[in-house]
Amino acid sequence: MVRIISSYLQRTTLRCISSIKGQSLPRRFQPIFRLEHTRTLHDEISKPTSSESTATESIESESIESESTEPDLAESQGGESEPADPSVRWEAYNKNFIDLTKNQATPMVGYLPGQEVTVHGFIHKRRDVSSNLSFCELTNASDYNSRKRIQIISTWSEDGSRQFLAHQDLRTIPAYSPVIVTGTLQEPPYTTQKPGSARKWDLKLRSIHCLNPFPKDIIVSKDAVWPPHQRHLQLRFDPLLRDRLRLRSSLQTTITKYLQSKNFIQVDTPLLFKSTPEGAREFLVPTRREGYAYALPQSPQQYKQILMAGGITRYYQFAKCFRDEDHRADRQPEFTQLDIEMAFANGFDVIKLVSNLLAKIFLSLSEKWSPTNINGIRHPVYVGVDETLPRGPKKKKKDQEAPGPGDGITRYPRIQYKDIGFMTYSQAMKHFGTDKPDMRIIHPYITNIRGTIHLKLPQEFIQKITSLEDPYVEMMKLRLGLSPYAAGEFIRKFMDSLPNNTTVKLSPESTPAVLVYDSSKPLNGLSAFGHESADRFEEFTKLEESHYHGCKDGDIIIIHARKRETFHGSSTWLGRLRKALYDDAVKKGFIPQNNSFKALWVTEFPLFTPNGDNADPGQGGTAGLSSTHHPFTAPLTGRDFFAAKAQPLEVKADHYDLVINGVEVGGGSRRIHVAKHQDFIMREVLKMTEEGMAEFSHLFEALRAGCPPHAGFAFGFDRLMAVLCDVPSIKDVIAFPKTNKGEDLMVGSPAKITREQRKTYYMFQESESAPESESELAPESKPESTSEPEPTTEPEPTTEPEPTTEPTTEPEKDQELNA
Template identity: 50%
Template sequence: MVRFFSHLVRQNVRRCVPSIRGQYLPRQYQPILHMRSLHDEVPSEDLDRDSHEDPYAQHSNNNPLLKEAPQGPLVEDTDIPIFFRTKTQSSFDNAFRFPAPTPPMHYEPDKVVYIQGFLRKRKDVGSRMTFCDVDLGRTYPEVQIVSTWEEEGSYQHVAHQDLKTISPHSPITAMGTLKKSEKTSGSEDSTKQRFDLKLRHIKALNTFPKDIIVTKDALWPPKFRHLQLRFDPDLRDRLRFRSSIQFELTKQLMSRGFVNIETPLLFKSTPEGAREFLVPTRRPGYAYALTQSPQQYKQILMAGGIEKYFQFAKCFRDEDHRADRQPEFTQLDLEMSFASGTDVINNVSKVIEKLFNHNKCFAKGADGKSYIVYSENEVESLKENPASFSRFGFQHNAGNMVHMKYKDAMDQYGTDKPDLRIKTPWMSPIHQITSGHGSLFHEFVPQLTTLRNFSIEGVKLRLGQTPDAARKFMKNFMNNLPSTLNLTPGCTPAVFVYDSKLPLNGFSDLGEEGASVIERMSSSTWPKCVDGDIIVMHARKTGRHVGGSTDLGRLRTALYAAGVKTGFIPADRSLQFLWVHSFPLFTPDDGKDPGQGGAAGFSATHHPFTAPQTAKDVDLLTKGNPLAARGDSYDLVVNGIEIGGGSRRIHVAELQQYIMKDVLQMSNARIADFAHLLEALRAGCPPHAGFALGFDRLVTVMFDLPSIRDVMAFPKTNKGEDVMVGSPSKVTPEQEQLYHIAQHPRFKKKSQSAGGKAEAKQQPEAETETSNPAADSTTVASQEPAPTPEENPEETKILEQPTEEEEAAKVK
C-alpha cells in the first residue's frame, strides 16, 4: 500500500515539473527532486513558450472566467502560459496564478524574463508606443516597460491595450525581452543597472483606486501608514537598513559566544521603577504585566549557568510620550557571567566599532542621508564616485571611546548625556565663575536668582559675528526659549556680548571688579574674549548633582543647536561616542515615576539590582548616607543621546535584600514580588553584568533623525495611539465581565435583584500592599481586583449563567 501511494506521488511530480516555468518546486517535493530554479534549466528563448501540459489547463474549459484571448495574427508567439492567455480573470484567480519573477541575477540583455511590481505613471508617445516605469523593489535593477505593436490582433497589440487600461500604482505581472537602456538611472543610487523591457504580455493583479491622489511630495497622515510605506522610498530603505544592522549585531555577538535566548513578554507586576502595562486574565483578581525589560529573566539565566546571553527584546513602559519614547520599543539586551562592568564596556565597544566599520551595510551621502549598500560592486562604485558620496561610511570615534564620570559630565557639560561635538572654539564647557552672595557680583546677584546657597556658572558662545549680529541672535533666542528647557523658577540667565566699543567691553552691569574677572579668564577651553563673543551666566543651587541635567546645561545645548540652525556654526555630522559611568546609586524621588515604592524618599537611579561600585560605597549604605553612594553603572552616549545603559548586578541575595528592605525601605509585600530573583541569587549565582542597547535610538542616530518613529514600521503617536488600526480600543461590557476588569452597572443591577446587595470583603493588608504597585502602574486593568466567587456568591450566580445544556437538563 505504501509503495502504491509513493508511486502516485512520484508520477504526479513528474507530470507537474515540465509545466512549471521559472518557479521553485513546492517544499513537499524537495526530498524527491533536488530544489533548483527552473530558470537555470529552461533556455531563455523558451521562457515565453508553454508547449507542455499546463497544471491549470484541465480546469480552463469548465471555468467561465477563463476565456481565450481574441484570435488574430501572431507576430512572435505561437503559444504562451495560460495565465497570460486568459482574457478575463477574477481577483481570486489572480492571487494564485501569476508566474514567479525572474531572479535579478538572471537579468541580461536579450533575455526573456517575468517581472512583478507596481506600475508607475504611463507616458504615451503616439498610439503605437508607450513607456512606463515599474517599481520592482530595492534589490532589482531599474526596469522601464516599452510597449510597441505593428499588427492588430498580435500579442504585442493586446498587451499594449491591456497596459493602457491599468491604473498607475497597481500591482502587475508582465513578461518581455530585456534590452540595455541608454537612459541613465533616475534614482539617487547611480550604481543600479537599467533595462528596457520589450513588452509581450501584462496583467494587473489588483487595481489601485482613483480616489487616492498620489503626488511627489504627498504627506500621509498616520492613518494611512500603509500608503507612506508604499510611496516613501526613504522609509522603506530605513527599514531595510534596520534589518541589516540587526543581522550584523547578531553575527558579531554570536561570534563572541553569546547565545540568543527569548524570554517571556507576559511577566508579573514588580516595582522596578517605571510604570507598566497590565494584561487582565479570566482569573478574578489576577493580571500579567508586560515586561519593562528582560532584566530579571536574564539575571536568572546567569544563575542558571548561561554564560553569555542576548536577544532583541520587546519592552513595554507606560511613560510620557516624547520624540524618543514609545510605549513599546526594541532593545538589544545582553548579559555576561563572571564579568565586571569593564568587561561589558569593552565587549560592547568592540561590537559597535565592528558595526560602524561594516561599510557593506550603509554609506552616508553628501546630503547627509544614509543609504544602504548591498554588494561589493556598489561599494567600489561609491568609493570611485566621491561627488555622489562625499563620506563613505561614518566619521566616528567608536574605536577610541571617551570615558567620563557622571560628576565631571554634570560639572563641565551640565548633562549626563554630553554631546562631544559641542566644543571650543564655538562653545566652551561650563565654568564656575563665583559662588555665594559675598562674591564680586553681589550687586548683580538679585537679578540672577533668589536662591540662598548657589554658585554662578557661565559658558562662552563664539559665532564669528559682529557684536550687533550676536545681540540680534541672542534677542531672537531669548524671545523664543523652548518650553522644554524647564528653567528653575527664581533663576534668570544673564546674557553679555563682548563689545570693545562699549564701556567695560559690555560688562558694565557687573561693575569694574566683576568685568575684570571675566576679562582675566583664559584657558584652552575658554579662549580670550573677542568682539561678538556671547557670555551666558546662570545661578545653580550648590550641592550634589541630582537628575540628568542643569539649567545651564540645557541652555548650552539649545544655544549650540540655534547657532547651527542659523548657519553661524558649521554642522558636524560625525558620531561622537562617550561612556558615562559612576552614577549615583540612588536619586531623590521627584513624584514623576513610581520608583520602587519604598518609604526612604529616594529610589534606584537605574534599577534596584545595580551593585555598589566599591567597598566604600557599601559602607556608605550601612552608615546611613546612601545618596552619596555610587553605583557600578554606565551609559553609552552618542551625540548627546543615550542609546544604551547597563551595570554590574548584585549577585548576593543578602545584599540585594538589605538594599530593598533597609535602604529603600520597601514593604515585605513588595519584596516578596522579587522572591523568585532572590531565590535564584541564593543558589550560588555568579558575579554578572549586562547592558541594554536602545536599538530604535541607535538606528535613529545613524540617520540623524529627530524621532524613533521614523525608523519604525508602525509607531504610536504622541498619545500612544496607533491611528491606523485604532488602538488602544475601548473595552466592551462583555470583556469587562470576562476579564473581571470592572463591574458593569447592568450586572450590578441583576445581582441586587437576584440576592440583594452584595458587599465585597476587604482584602487582607498584605494583599492590598502587593496589589498597589500594579494598581498605581496599570493602564489597562482596574485598580481593584474583582472579588473571587467564594467572596461574593450572589454575584457569581449572575456572572456565571448556566449553559443551555444545563437548563435542558433541569427541565428534563
Template identity: 30%
Template structure:
C-alpha cells in the first residue's frame, strides 16, 4: 500500500525542498509530451509547479499520465529535484525545481474549457462571466481575491485595535423615498407590504450611536436598483464606519492612516500624509470636478472678466448673463491637426457644451477663428493670464458655471490620456470638503440632498437654511484617489429640530417625515451624541489596488451592466405558487 505524505502547496516549493518526497494536489494547467517524458504544469491556488512523469519510474501507471488533459484534477506524489542547468524558468516562483512523480491519481476529469485559462486572456467578457467558476481559476484572478481578502483583514484588524466593534445591521429594511431605487422584497406574512434591501446601513449605524456603541464598523453588503456603469454594480460591498463625539478633524487623519496601511501591506506602496484638502468650490473652480485627478496640471482658468469686455459677442453675452468662460492650456499641442480639434469639440458637446473655441500659439503667430475679435492688448493680456507659451493651445468653453465645469473637467482628462500626461503607478490622494448641503432639482421642482438628508450643515451656515439654502455648506468629505472617489462621509445631524428643518426643505410634510423617519427622530430625543462617519467602496478600492479597469474583475460573481448573472441566469421567473403566496399580481409590459 502506498503511503502518502502530507500535502504541500505547489507555489511553496523551492530548492530547500530538493530531495523531499511531497504530495501535490491541483489542476493540470498544461501537458507536454517530450520523447517519452511527460511534463505537466500543475496549478493550485498558491502557484504552478512542473511535474515530470518518467515511464521508467511510473511503470504501468504511466498510461494514466498519458491520459491527462487540461483542467483534470489530480493527486501526485513525487520527489523534488533541482532543474538541470539551462532549464530554470525565471517566470515561475518554483522555476528552480521540478517534481518527479512516483504516483498519480486522477480525482476528476474535465471537458475541454471554452477558452484557455491563462492570464491576459483575450476572450469576450460574456463568455468569462458565463463560465465564471472557470475564469476564477486563472492565476491573475486568484491574486485579485487574495488581495481583496488581505484588505478586508487589514480593515478589521485596524479598527479592532482602535476599539471599534464590528456589528451587523439588518438586510431587510424599511424603504425610503430618497436616493437610488430600492430593491424591494415582498412580505408573505404581511400581504401588500415590502421590505427594502439596504442601500447603506446609514440609519442603523446612527441608531447604534444613539445606543451608546460609540465605535462601529461593518463590511456591509449594499444594494441599489440603478442604471449601471462600468464601475457600478447592483450589489456591492462597502466598509462602513461610524463614531460618536467626533468632528471632521478626528475622522480624516484616522482614514488616512488606514490607507497608508492598506497600500503598504498589499502592494508595497508608500502613501504620503497628510492628504491635500480642497473645498468643493476650489475643486470645481480649478478642475471642474468634485473628484479631481491631480496627477497632472492643465487646470481650468477663469477668463470671464477679461473676455467679457472683448468684441467676441459669444463670450461677452455669456458673461453679461451671469455665465462663465473658462479655458485650459494644452502645453505643446500647437501641432494638433484640425480634425483632432474638431473631434474634441464633439467630445465636449456630450457634456452639453455648445461649442469649443480655441487659440493656437504657433511659431508663426496666433491662429484662431476668434482671434480677430481681440485687440492686440486683449490677446496679450489673455496670454499673460493663462501663462500660455508658443507651442500651446488654449481651449475655451462659455456657458453656465455647471456646464463649463463639466465640459472642461472632462476635456482635461481626455487630453491627459491622449497626451500621456499621467505617470503610471502614481498615487494622488486628496480630500474634497465643504460640499453644498443641497441642490435644486429642476425636474422635481424641489431641493435634494447632495450626500444624504442626515448630513449636518456647517454650524455657521445654519441660520441660512431657510433664507438661502443653496449656499449652506455641509460637514461632508470625500476621499479621492487619482480622480476616483474612494469613499465619502459626513458629520451627522443629531438634534431632532435640525433634522425636521432639513426634511421640510426637502419637501417632506410633517406627516411624511414622521411616517418615513419617525423612529429616528424619536431616538434623537433620548440623548443622542454628536456623531459622524464614512463609507468606502471596497470593490472600487480593490480595482484601483490591483490595476483593473473593470469593477467586475474584482467581484467573485458580478452582474452584467443589465444587472444579469450570465452564469446562474438571475433574475429569472419563479413558480406561480410562489407568486400567489406573496399576494402579488404581475403586470408585464406588452412586448
C-alpha cells in the first residue's frame, strides 16, 4: 500500500510541478529541475532561411524519411506520445540529429585528387577573401595523428547553384563547430611536401552541415589557459595535451604487444578490496552493512602474488591504484601502474625483462615521434616512420652501417640494455645524496658528494656549522663559469630563497658553509678552512680520481654536516640541495640544458626503515620499524634473512628501482614465497598485532599452497609519461587529473554526501543534531533503535573543513609504485 501511494504521489508531483514554486522538492526529483540554463542549444540556432543548401535539405529529408519509417519513440517505449512541435526547436532538432549512418566519412586511406569525399570534423575560423571566395581549415575527426590537413575552399559563380547554397551555409556556421563536409579533393598548388609534415589537401566545397553550433560566449584565443573546471575545453583546444595523450595510448599498445610476445597474459584484478596494513593510507568505500567497508587497492600486490600461487606464471595489467597520501607534482590520489609479475624468476630476470621493455619503448618513441622545443619543454610531435629507410629484410653485412635518418627529422634518442647503469642504494646515497640520482648532473659543473675526513677540518670550523656531536661532514663543488663576484651573488640569492623552497628543507641541526674560490683573497677565499686544510683541499681537487678538476676562480664549495648513521630514507639534505642547485643553474643558463635520457638501476635497498614522526602508517607493528616498500619484499640473501630480527636496520632487500633523469619511474622486488618466512617477518621482526596478521590470512593460505618463487615490477606509468614528455607534473599526461587538494573541479568531486546517504551507509552520523521526522525518512533508512552502536568513522564536523594536505616532509619511499 505504501508503494502504491508513493508512486501516485510521484506522478502527481510531476504533473503539477509547474505550479510548485518556492517549495523544496524531494531529492530524487531535484536533478531533473536543476537543468535550468540561461540559454539553450536551440535558442542559439537561427531559423533557417530560404538560402539553405540543397545538400542540407537532402540530408534533412533523408533523416526525416528514416524517422518516419520507424515507430514513434514514445510509443516504442510504451509511454504517451508527445506531439511534434512545428517550431524552430523542432526544425533545429532535425537539423542537428541527422542520420550519420547515411553520411559516413570517407576512409582516409587512398585519398586521390578529384575524389569526392565526406569528412567529419571541426571547422576553424573562416577567412573571407571576397563575397564569393572563403577558406576554412578543417580538423579531420578520423585522423588520429593529424597527418592530413584539409582546407575547405568555398567559391561560387552562379546564384542559386549548389556551390552558392553551400557557401551561404558555411558563412552561418560558427568556428569550432562539428560539421559534415562533402567536397572534391584537390592538391594545393605551388606546395612541396616536406618530410615529416602533415599531408595537405584542398577540399572544394559541395555541401556542409552543422551538427551542433559552438556557443558565442566561449572565447577561444591562441594561448588560452583553461581552468580545471573547463578541462574539456583544454582537451579540445590544447594540441600539446592531445599529443601527450596520443603518445600515452601508442606506448600502451607497444608495451602490450611486447609483453604478450613474451607469453604474459593480462588479468584484471578487483578494485573493491579490503583494508590491509601494507604501508600507505587507503580510501574506504562504505557499504550498507553497518561497520563494513571496502578499501580501494594501494596496488594489486596481493592479488598478483595470489595469481602466482594460482599458476598464472606471467601476469601484466595497466592497473588503477589509490593512495590517500600527500599531494605533490608526481603524485595523485589515483594513478596508473603497469604491473608485471613472473613466477620461477628472481630479481635479475625481472631487471632484464624490464630493461628490454624500456628499450622497446624508446625504439617506438624514436621511430614515430620527434621532440620539438615549445616554451622550454621538449614536446613529442608525431611524425611517423622514416619513409626514406629501406623496408624488408635487413642485409647481413659486417661492414654495413646502420642507416641514419634520411628525412632530416630530429628524433628521440634510443636506450638499450647496455646503456642502463647499475648502482647500489648505499653508493647512490653516499655520492649523490639521493636514491634516485640524476645522472645528467656531471662534473665539472657539479661534482659528486665526498667526505672531508682527509681534509682534517678544524673543530672550530665544524662547530660553527653544526650542533651535532661526532657528525659526518661532506662537501661538493660547483663550477658555473662565473667570476667570484657573480658566483657569490648567485649562491647568495639561492640560499636566501631556501626558506620558500618546498623541496629543500633547512636542517635545524646544521647550517651549510658556502665558500667561493677567489685567488685575490687570503688562502684563495678558503681561510675558513685554516691554512693546512685549505692546502689539503686544493691538493685533493687536483687528483684525477677526485673528478674535481682543480680549483678556479668562481668555484663554489659547499660543506654540510649530518648524523653519522646508516642511510635510510630517500635523500640527504646535501643531496636535495645538489639537485636544486642544478635545476636553478640550468634555468638561468649557467649550465647547458641536457635533453638526453639517463637510465639507472638502483639496487640493494634496506629492507626496513625506522618509523618517523610524519611517516605513513606502515604495518602498525610495535617494533618501531616499517617495511621500506611493503612487507612482502624478500631479503637479499640468506644472511640478511637470519639477521633480520637482531639487526633489522642492517638488512638489505632484493629490491630494485628504475630511475630516469632523477625520477623513480618504477620499482620491483623478489617476493617472499614461503608462508613461514612471511609469518616470521611480520610477527617476529615487525611485531604486527594478531589482528593485523589476520588481515593477510588469504595471502598466507595462497603461499602455503605451494606458491613458486616469483618477482615483479611496476612502472608508475604516469611518471614515465611525464619524463618522456618533459613536463613538470603528471597532471600534464592525465586526461582528468585531480588538483593538489585531491579535487576534480570539473565534476565537483569529492562531493558532500546527503543526510540520506549518511544513514544508508552509516557515515558521519551527528549525535548532537536533531533527528528528522519519521515522515521524511524512507522506510529502509530509518534507524531501528536509538541504541545503535557508534559508527567506525569519525563524526562530521559542524562546519565543512577546507581540504588541506599535510605539511610537506621528505617523501617516504613510494610503496614500490606497487612493486
